[in-house]
Amino acid sequence: MSLAIVIMAAGKGTRMKSDLPKVLHKAAGRALIEHVILKSESLKPDTIILIVGHQADQVRNAVRHFPVTCALQEPQQGTGHAVMQAEAALAGFGGEVLILSGDAPLFTEETLRNLISFHRETGAAATVLTADISDPTGYGRIIRKSGTDSVEKIVEEKDASETQKAVPEINSGVYVFDAHTLFSSLKEITTDNAQAEYYLTDVFGVCFRKGLRVAAWKTPNPDEIHGINTPEQLLHAERLLLQS
Ligand code: UD1
Numbered sequence: 001m002s003l004a005i006v007i008m009a010a011g012k013g014t015r016m017k018s019d020l021p022k023v024l025h026k027a028a029g030r031a032l033i034e035h036v037i038l039k040s041e042s043l044k045p046d047t048i049i050l051i052v053g054h055q056a057d058q059v060r061n062a063v064r065h066f067p068v069t070c071a072l073q074e075p076q077q078g079t080g081h082a083v084m085q086a087e088a089a090l091a092g093f094g095g096e097v098l099i100l101s102g103d104a105p106l107f108t109e110e111t112l113r114n115l116i117s118f119h120r121e122t123g124a125a126a127t128v129l130t131a132d133i134s135d136p137t138g139y140g141r142i143i144r145k146s147g148t149d150s151v152e153k154i155v156e157e158k159d160a161s162e163t164q165k166a167v168p169e170i171n172s173g174v175y176v177f178d179a180h181t182l183f184s185s186l187k188e189i190t191t192d193n194a195q196a197e198y199y200l201t202d203v204f205g206v207c208f209r210k211g212l213r214v215a216a217w218k219t220p221n222p223d224e225i226h227g228i229n230t231p232e233q234l235l236h237a238e239r240l241l242l243q244s
């Protein structure tokens, strides 16, 4: 099966309190985005598409020696909108699409391979990598269809009810999709939500309502899922990257 990887890196990252694009901050001697690209390359994909937007020229320049195709997202209207920008570069591609974020460099190759294997074994159209964590605040919550292991939808913190906020299973922001399902479902999502953005996570609800198989694979190692939003998290990530 052919594999394309889309890395989302167009967002602003205001909490780093710095003029440098978030994904160009360094940990363990490399920019965050380089860590994510190197990990992507280890999976031997057919293609890697990098979504750039905020400070696009700086990010493009920093990755110029890597075998990635950059797609511009301008303006930045959410993660779903980010992935829509990869459609032209993937025209005619009928394989699987793995989605990563440029600010989340801690996933191991093993975890990503396990996610892809699970997606294939379950015959899912969409699979999300999840984790149970003690403080799920800020993350999207995985809402499973009661009595099944199927994912009914993913609800963002800002849109969640109190009951949904109590769910400990969170969205890591890493997914595998069948390419056709992904791009056709993205045409059905709207900005009718608390942040008025196109949420990539809404593709799960779209697929579920169509009766497609929607799966979730829970990693036994929640440390990997932490994205980097603050200088403190950058230091923490550096420690983990140096250990790995
Ligand atoms: C996202 C997920 C959330 C999940 C979390 C995991 C959505 C709607 N929510 O939330 O469920 O728990 O990740 O970390 O997807 N980006 C773009 N263009 C945009 C917006 C974002 O390229 O217009 C990029 C960012 O640069 C970043 C990634 O997408 O690399 C994730 O965006 P971010 O704003 O951090 O999403 P969260 O709100 O954390």
Ligand code: CA
Binding pocket: 227, 229
């Ligand atoms: Ca984030």
